[in-house]
Amino acid sequence: MPPSESYQTNHRWFARFWERAVRREGPRNLRNRAQVVSGVHGRVLELGLGLGSNWPYLPAGVDYVGIEPDIEMLRRARLHAADQSRTLQLEGAAAESLPFASDEFDSAFGTLVLCSVRDVDRALAELYRVLKPGAEYRFWEHVRPGGRVWGPLFAAATPAWSRIGAGCHLDRRTVDALRLAGFEIAELRGGRGMWALGVARKPGQ
Numbered sequence: 001m002p003p004s005e006s007y008q009t010n011h012r013w014f015a016r017f018w019e020r021a022v023r024r025e026g027p028r029n030l031r032n033r034a035q036v037v038s039g040v041h042g043r044v045l046e047l048g049l050g051l052g053s054n055w056p057y058l059p060a061g062v063d064y065v066g067i068e069p070d071i072e073m074l075r076r077a078r079l080h081a082a083d084q085s086r087t088l089q090l091e092g093a094a095a096e097s098l099p100f101a102s103d104e105f106d107s108a109f110g111t112l113v114l115c116s117v118r119d120v121d122r123a124l125a126e127l128y129r130v131l132k133p134g135a136e137y138r139f140w141e142h143v144r145p146g147g148r149v150w151g152p153l154f155a156a157a158t159p160a161w162s163r164i165g166a167g168c169h170l171d172r173r174t175v176d177a178l179r180l181a182g183f184e185i186a187e188l189r190g191g192r193g194m195w196a197l198g199v200a201r202k203p204g205q
Contacts, residue, residue: 133204
């Protein structure tokens with residue numbers, strides 16, 4: 001299914017830059033990816049699959065579906081998927097308009113993605129809808145830092161950064177947004193600095 005026209009993007013130069021950048025990620029970033037992805041199970045949804053950087057950390061036996069709204073990112077990811085030894089379902093879709101049934105997924109994850117969705121509240125409402133009761137959303141995000149200096153500074157830098165960073169926002173209060181969407185925060189590292197790594201759970205069993 002093609003992505004909604006209102007959310008479809010094509011950041012060709014950024015995709016080229018990002019492909020080089022993820023090849024040079026340091027040990028901390030790789031550990032964060034592994035911690036997020038290794039805990040998923042069952043039928044799994046990845047928000048913003050990008051170039052497939054998280055695939056090496058997927059547990060064996062999961063039924064993986066990844067969505068990506070950016071045409072160039074998805075094209076490159078499909079090339080990388082051909083080299084994988086597992087079946088990967090890649091969909092051209094946006095987090096704000098997920099083409100899946102309600103209560104479809106056992107778990108979901110995203111890394112450095114909620115900063116760049118156009119409508120974070122709508123995206124989280126959609127995520128909540130497609131997760132089964134009791135399912136986890138595992139995440140690693142950069143967020144607006146706390147404090148009277150750094151928070152306003154990141155907010156001021158966001159408009160310019162977003163134009164060059166494929167829509168990335170430096171000032172998202174992502175953990176608060178997850179709570180407002182109805183998720184329970186089961187685990188959290190960071191959250192007051194520039195980074196938040198944790199587990200959000202949809203209530204229920």
